[in-house]
Amino acid sequence: MFFNTQQRDSMSLLHQALRSAVEKHNTEAWDQLQQYIDKHNQSEKSSIESESEREFVLIETLIKLACQILDDVEWDRLMEDFGYRFIEECHNDIKYQRVLHSIGYTLSDFLIHFDCLHDHLNCSKKFTNILPPSFICNVENPDSILLESYHQRNRWSYFTVGIVKAVAEIVFNQPVSIDVLEASNRHENYKCQFYRIHYRCISLKKSTQAINVSTSPKDLKILPATFCKAFPFHFIINRDMVLIQVGSGLIRFLPSELPDIDIFLGSSISYETRYFADCLKMVTPKVEPTFEDILSYCNSRFTLETVSQLHGKTIQLRGQMIYASESDCILYVGSPCVSALEELKGRGLYLSDIPVHDATRDVILVGEQAKVQEDLVTRMQKVKAKLEQASKELRQEKTKNVDLLNTIFPKDIAMKLWKRKYPLEQLCRRVDNVTVLFSDIVGFTAICSTCEPFVVVEMLNRLYTKFDDLSAKLNVYKVETIGDAYVVAGGLEQKSNRHAHDVCYMSIGMILVSQTEKSHDGKLIKMRIGIHTGSVVAGIVGYKMPRYCLFGNNVRLANKMEACSQAGRINVSPTTYKLVHNSNEFTFEKRTPDCLPKDFPTQPGDTCYYLNVTNQMNMLEDRKS
Numbered sequence: 001m002f003f004n005t006q007q008r009d010s011m012s013l014l015h016q017a018l019r020s021a022v023e024k025h026n027t028e029a030w031d032q033l034q035q036y037i038d039k040h041n042q043s044e045k046s047s048i049e050s051e052s053e054r055e056f057v058l059i060e061t062l063i064k065l066a067c068q069i070l071d072d073v074e075w076d077r078l079m080e081d082f083g084y085r086f087i088e089e090c091h092n093d094i095k096y097q098r099v100l101h102s103i104g105y106t107l108s109d110f111l112i113h114f115d116c117l118h119d120h121l122n123c124s125k126k127f128t129n130i131l132p133p134s135f136i137c138n139v140e141n142p143d144s145i146l147l148e149s150y151h152q153r154n155r156w157s158y159f160t161v162g163i164v165k166a167v168a169e170i171v172f173n174q175p176v177s178i179d180v181l182e183a184s185n186r187h188e189n190y191k192c193q194f195y196r197i198h199y200r201c202i203s204l205k206k207s208t209q210a211i212n213v214s215t216s217p218k219d220l221k222i223l224p225a226t227f228c229k230a231f232p233f234h235f236i237i238n239r240d241m242v243l244i245q246v247g248s249g250l251i252r253f254l255p256s257e258l259p260d261i262d263i264f265l266g267s268s269i270s271y272e273t274r275y276f277a278d279c280l281k282m283v284t285p286k287v288e289p290t291f292e293d294i295l296s297y298c299n300s301r302f303t304l305e306t307v308s309q310l311h312g313k314t315i316q317l318r319g320q321m322i323y324a325s326e327s328d329c330i331l332y333v334g335s336p337c338v339s340a341l342e343e344l345k346g347r348g349l350y351l352s353d354i355p356v357h358d359a360t361r362d363v364i365l366v367g368e369q370a371k372v373q374e375d376l377v378t379r380m381q382k383v384k385a386k387l388e389q390a391s392k393e394l395r396q397e398k399t400k401n402v403d404l405l406n407t408i409f410p411k412d413i414a415m416k417l418w419k420r421k422y423p424l425e426q427l428c429r430r431v432d433n434v435t436v437l438f439s440d441i442v443g444f445t446a447i448c449s450t451c452e453p454f455v456v457v458e459m460l461n462r463l464y465t466k467f468d469d470l471s472a473k474l475n476v477y478k479v480e481t482i483g484d485a486y487v488v489a490g491g492l493e494q495k496s497n498r499h500a501h502d503v504c505y506m507s508i509g510m511i512l513v514s515q516t517e518k519s520h521d522g523k524l525i526k527m528r529i530g531i532h533t534g535s536v537v538a539g540i541v542g543y544k545m546p547r548y549c550l551f552g553n554n555v556r557l558a559n560k561m562e563a564c565s566q567a568g569r570i571n572v573s574p575t576t577y578k579l580v581h582n583s584n585e586f587t588f589e590k591r592t593p594d595c596l597p598k599d600f601p602t603q604p605g606d607t608c609y610y611l612n613v614t615n616q617m618n619m620l621e622d623r624k625s
Contacts, residue, residue, distance in 0.1 A: 017089045018059065021081035022066050029069045033062055056153060076158040083162025091170050100171050107168055107176075107197070108137035108145050112299055134299050136323060147195040150296035157183070157193045164197060174199070192296070232353060233317055234333045236324075239291045241276040244329070249336075249353045253306040253315055254279045280304045283316065294330060298323055302332065313348040335360045341368055409540070409548045410477060410493040417540075428539030435490040435503040435533040435576060436479075436555055438562035439510060442526040444484040451520040460484070463517050463525065470509045474502050479550055486510070489550065492538060500533055500579040504586055504611060507531060507570045511613045515568075530562030531611075532573040560597035561608065570611040571595075574602065577609050587612040 022030045063082070067075055090096040104110035112135055136148040149160050161178050168176040181194035224245060228234070232249030246254065254274065277289050283303040287293040294302075298321045306314045319334020335358050338344045344351070344364060354360050405414035413427055441447070448456055460481075467486055471478050477493040478486075488506055491499030507529045514527040534554030541549050557573065565571035572580075572588065574596075580586055589610040596608050 013086065013089045013093070014059070017086035018062065018082055020085040020089070021078060022070075024081055024085075025070045025073050025078075029066060032069055033065060036062070036065060060155070075155065079156065079158040080162040080165075083159040084166040085162075086159075087163055087166035087170060091166075100167070107164075107172055107174075108139060110167055110171065111135040111147060111164065112137050134296050136295070136298065138325065143199055145197040147197055149193045149195065151191060151193070154191065160193070160195070164195070168197075230355060231333055232355060233319070233335055234331065236329050236331050237276050237291070238327075238329050241289065241291060243274045243276060243279060246274075249349075250306075250317070252348075253313070278307065280306060291330065294321055295323060297321075298330070302334070303337070304332075304334070313346075315347045315349065339363055340371065408546075412493075413540070413548065428537065430535060430537050431492055432535040433499065433533065434492050434536045434550075434554070435500045435531060435579075436536065436550065436558035437476075437488045437490075437503050437507055437529060437531050438559045439486045439507075439527050439529040440562065441484040441514075442528055442567040447519050447521075455520050459517070459519060459525075463514065466513045467510060470513065471506060474506050474509070476502050476506045480547065487550075489536075492536075492550075500531075500576050501583065501585065503531055504570075504572070504576075504580055507611060508613050511568060511570065526567040528562060528565040528567055529570045530558055530560070530565050530573075531570065531576050532558035532561050533576040533579060557597065557600060560600070564595055564597060564608070568613075570613065572609045572611050573600070574606040574608060 019030050022033065063075065063078055066078060067073055070078070087100075091100055103113050134150045136150075138146040138148075147164070149157075151160075157180055161180065164178060165176060168174050177198045179196040179198070181196060183194070184192040222230075228245070228248045232247040234245075234247040235243050235250060236245040238244055243254075280289075281304065282289050283305050285297050285300050285302070287297055300321075302319060302321055304317045304319075316337040317332075317334035318337050319332055322331045322333065323329075324331055336344075336347065336349055336354065338347060338349065338360065341364060351361065351364070354364075402414070402418055405417055408414070409417065416427060447459075464481060464486060468478060471488055475494075475496070476488045476490050478488050479492075480487050488503065490496065490503040490506075496502070510529060511527055514525045517525045519525055532554060534552070534557070536550045536552045536554055538548065538550050540546050561571045561573050571591075577588065581588060589612060591608050591610060593602070593607045596602060596606070
């Protein structure tokens with residue numbers, strides 16, 4: 001509803017105007033009207049379907065109630081105050097104030113184009129579905145204007161009086177007096193009300209004086225043919241809605257070529273009758289194609305369309321209706337509704353059809369330029385999308401390369417290689433306290449000689465994949481695999497006080513995993529493992545298929561410890577034993593000193609040990625978690 005609290009913001013101008021008009025006479029009267037408004041919004045269910053109609057009905061009801069409350073105030077006086085306060089409210093809003101002062105140079109120009117304010121209000125959603133009156137001004141003499149107002153409401157004549165007085169005083173700073181003349185109901189949908197506006201000031205009279213021009217056809221400085229060429233999409237209709245003059249561009253879209261005709265009635269030139277409705281149809285505004293209806297909305301913008309079946313192609317025109325009082329006809333001046341060359345060609349038009357002064361030319365050419373720019377933007381966006389996709393793929397490949405380097409080399413070495421901050425020779429380093437594990441498969445040569453190569457590869461892949469997972473969980477660095485040899489090291493990739501413990505757990509896991517795998521002949525795979533701790537030299541060897549290799553005597557001794565081991569056993573050197581036996585995490589089986597490699601550097605009492613695998617499963621699971 002009009003004064004619903006949810007819609008009060010959108011209808012605030014009318015709300016404030018009516019409230020101000022009522023409070024001008026009695027400040028307490030509005031409180032009584034507000035009680036009616038609240039009760040009306042809560043309980044009444046109107047049967048009126050049109051929202052705008054409900055708004056008008058409520059306004060009229062409130063004004064009627066206000067007149068009852070204000071005994072000495074009549075309807076017409078309150079409506080005049082309502083119209084005056086409405087302009088005041090618009091003027092108090094800076095947005096609409098600028099519009100009010102920009103509509104017209106004179107009062108008559110303002111009233112003729114007063115619909116501009118309504119269009120602005122609609123665009124700003126201050127009003128919904130409210131149809132304003134349409135005005136036609138005739139300057140009678142330097143002292144007065146005869147104003148025709150077309151509207152669809154009864155008893156709103158003095159609302160227009162208030163509007164005109166407010167505009168004259170507030171916008172033009174000149175008071176006027178207005179006589180309300182007779183009303184005409186010559187059209188069933190519109191009421192025509194006449195007003196005579198009298199000026200009270202010389203300055204306003206001068207600004208609105210009519211120009212003294214001749215109305216005789218003989219005094220014309222332009223022939224109809226020249227006018228038709230200058231305005232190719234115009235036409236003139238008389239009260240019978242007959243086209244009596246058509247522009248040179250529009251005539252191609254009518255049923256047949258019209259002969260040259262004169263604009264003025266009473267001419268001796270004859271013409272073929274062509275009715276408006278047979279050639280054109282109204283798109284906007286939604287009014288009947290009659291002379292009176294068009295005249296009542298002559299201040300609005302008209303959009304027309306040629307009748308399609310009369311010619312192969314149709315066009316839409318957008319323009320203005322102008323009433324020519326000297327001939328009692330209506331002149332329509334418009335332009336085709338086109339914005340691009342394709343649309344122009346598709347409607348059977350050419351640039352030559354549009355006069356140079358018509359802004360439609362600029363719209364089309366700017367549209368083409370914008371289209372070129374849009375195509376360029378589209379191509380740039382496609383290039384941008386491709387670059388973004390390529391950049392994304394490059395980042396993905398970079399991530400893959402980094403991940404690949406991290407699987408081949410220790411992380412710190414891989415990062416240095418990726419950033420290329422160091423040459424390969426500077427990546428060689430000595431690392432103290434590294435525990436190295438060597439392992440091999442017992443009987444691997446016999447297995448290879450009795451089965452197909454791909455069977456061997458498949459067996460090693462299953463076994464070494466599980467070893468890789470185990471090394472990742474135990475934070476042990478995998479050095480290399482050569483045939484059946486699998487080599488890992490603890491304390492190489494990152495410093496740790498438990499590097500020996502980690503490698504011992506790794507060896508236990510390898511033995512347990514091997515006990516779950518079988519060779520091609522169905523026998524369980526047996527591993528032998530050797531472990532030793534000491535300092536090593538690590539570095540990258542070669543640039544083609546590079547490898548991160550370990551060098552030094554301790555690497556050789558770890559290999560010897562594996563060679564001195566037995567199937568299913570883990571041989572631990574004295575150096576490694578001293579690092580882990582006090583933790584009570586492992587159990588060992590002492591071997592005789594002669595089990596050590598012959599060139600192993602020993603101290604009195606040193607010997608090697610077997611790391612027991614039994615009863616170590618729970619400890620291994622805890623360590624992996």
